[in-house]
Amino acid sequence: MDLRGKRVLVMGLGLQGSGMAAARYAAQQGAIVRVTDMKPAEVLAPSVEALSGLSIEFILGQHRQEDFQWADIVIRNPGVPRTSPYLKIAKEHGARIEMEIALFFLACPGRIIGITGTRGKTTTSSLIYEILRASGAPTVLGGNVAGVETLSLLPQIKAQTQVVLELSSWQLEGLEPHAISPAVAVMTNVYPDHLNTYSGIEEYAEAKANIFRHQHADDLAIFNFDNPWTRRFGTEAPANTWFTSLQLGGSFQRAELSQQNPQEHIKPFVFTETPLMGRHNLENILLATTTARLLGIDDEIIATTVRNFRSVGHRLEEVRTVNGVRFINDSTSTTPVAGRVGLEAFDAPIVLVAGGNTKHLPLEDWPATIIKRSRDVILLPGSGTDELLPALDAEAHAQGKPNPVRGIFANLKQALDTALSFTRPGDVLLFSPGFTSFGMFLNEFDRGDKFREYVHSL
Structure with a gap:
């Protein structure tokens, strides 16, 4: 695809590589490049720094209608929905919509x-x-x-x-x-x-x-x-x-x-x-x-x-064993299915740290698996947690077991300190949220990094 001299708008710079790669590639191909992202400049500073030295204009903290009217080509980040009204504006003004x-x-x-x-x-x-x-x-x-x-x-x-x-x-x-x-x-x-x-x-x-x-x-x-x-x-x-x-x-x-x-x-x-x-x-x-x-x-x-071959980072990743307790980072568990699978990977007693924001997915048999396999459950707040709590109550009743939820904590360190207090030698402390992370964390990788930092600080 010939980008030379084309007005290219990269929609969504992000922090994980896709937007940066698109902007770098377009600039190196001789395009006139602008980048727009709703996140503020201070959050995106590492990505902006990675592109220093290239002829790229940054419009951060907002999307401007004029930029989408200006563009010949819009390269949308995978996280940008196809239904975005800004993409509609770009199309109405003759722009092609592409992805990296x-x-x-x-x-x-x-x-x-x-x-x-x-x-x-x-x-x-x-x-x-x-x-x-x-x-x-x-x-x-x-x-x-x-x-x-x-x-x-x-x-x-x-x-x-x-x-x-x-x-x-x-x-x-x-x-x-x-x-x-x-x-x-x-x-x-x-x-x-x-x-x-x-x-x-x-x-x-x-x-x-x-x-x-x-x-x-x-x-x-x-x-x-x-x-x-x-x-x-x-x-x-x-x-x-x-x-x-x-x-x-x-x-x-x-x-x-x-x-x-x-x-x-x-x-x-x-x-x-x-x-x-x-x-x-x-x-x-x-x-x-x-x-x-x-x-x-x-x-x-x-x-x-x-x-x-060892586990990939944030996917049932064994971070460390401390005082006989295995600490498992499963932060990319962002769905109920992933939460269930994480629990099913262990035979040892589990202290589970879960919770976050919903993607409006069916909980299916995740609550039943939590009640069956977790001795203690610590939750992070969010819309998903609000969905999970009554399901856990109902499932505990159905299985004739006490509800294992020990509290909801808006601070990760408090949540992990509490989870740690319930562990015994031979246990697994499983960080497998089953929901998304936005609000408390930048993304699931940031969430997992913070869990690792906590474990390594013990």
């Missing part, structure tokens, strides 16, 4: 391996990246990865480079106008999420489906057979399609579904041990190892990498 990830796809010469899903996409992406890197292949990791400027990876990518991209539903929306999908598509699962942005799970799932919709017959797609949504999508993909199934014990090609006994064609796991916790991580590992096998990586390289 689409610019990357259009310019990338390497083979793109895209991974999406409601849960597990970061772990699966990171493990695929590590396996490919261990094989000696030139490999990069980008997409929905905190702190990575994906567009800035382009200078190091050649035709033989393996490009592993974690892709969110919002990023995948950016591919649809160009009718492009990655050469290799991996889908971990689909659960209700972001229903404060999408009209329902169907619209959310369809955004995810852009990862395979525009593939070709000689491309490759791998789906988790054990999740109803990804199983269905696997029957629709135009590419060479494989399924993975933890329940069936391995992987198989889509064509084998029509066989009388598809289990006979299952290719088993290629690993024997992993330091990762939880059944969901076995699903992630099976997806990653199957993908690596289909890309021609030797089984021994795959198995060795799996044995040495």
Whole structure:
């Protein structure tokens, strides 16, 4: 895409890399660049500093109508809703709406391996990246990865480079106008999420489906057979399609579904041990190892990498053991499903720290799992916590158990001090909020960083 001389407005600078990458790339391509973000300059100071020396104008703390009337191209941050009235103004004045990830796809010469899903996409992406890197292949990791400027990876990518991209539903929306999908598509699962942005799970799932919709017959797609949504999508993909199934014990090609006994064609796991916790991580590992096998990586390289692969930051991350108590950072648990999965990863007694703001998702069986598996529960305040409290009361009554909630604390240190006071040697102190973090924290990564700082201060 030729940006030379174009008036480019980057909508949403952010702190995690996407907006910075778009602004840097547009400026380096010779565009006239403005950046607009509702966050104030003091919050965005690190991002502004990272772009110093480039010819970029910053309009921070507000969105101005005149900037959207001025733009030839608006590059929207993934967090900006498609329904934004400012984007409508830009379109009415003839602007094209683009996203950073689409610019990357259009310019990338390497083979793109895209991974999406409601849960597990970061772990699966990171493990695929590590396996490919261990094989000696030139490999990069980008997409929905905190702190990575994906567009800035382009200078190091050649035709033989393996490009592993974690892709969110919002990023995948950016591919649809160009009718492009990655050469290799991996889908971990689909659960209700972001229903404060999408009209329902169907619209959310369809955004995810852009990862395979525009593939070709000689491309490759791998789906988790054990999740109803990804199983269905696997029957629709135009590419060479494989399924993975933890329940069936391995992987198989889509064509084998029509066989009388598809289990006979299952290719088993290629690993024997992993330091990762939880059944969901076995699903992630099976997806990653199957993908690596289909890309021609030797089984021994795959198995060795799996044995040495540790949890990704903020995802059931074991921070430290203090006085016999294991401190687990699961701050990217921003949905009830994630909260349930986090609890199910442990057999030891759990002191749970949860709570935050709602995304209007069904609580489903998370409250039941909290009552069943948590001895003590400390909550952070928020609209989600307000939804959770009566559900916990009802579930405690249904299970004939006392309600384990010990209090709601608006200060993280007070919450963690209280949680710590309830722990005993052999316990797990699990920080798995199950809701979003905005209000008390910048985002879930800031939330997890503050939990780590607390644990390391003990």
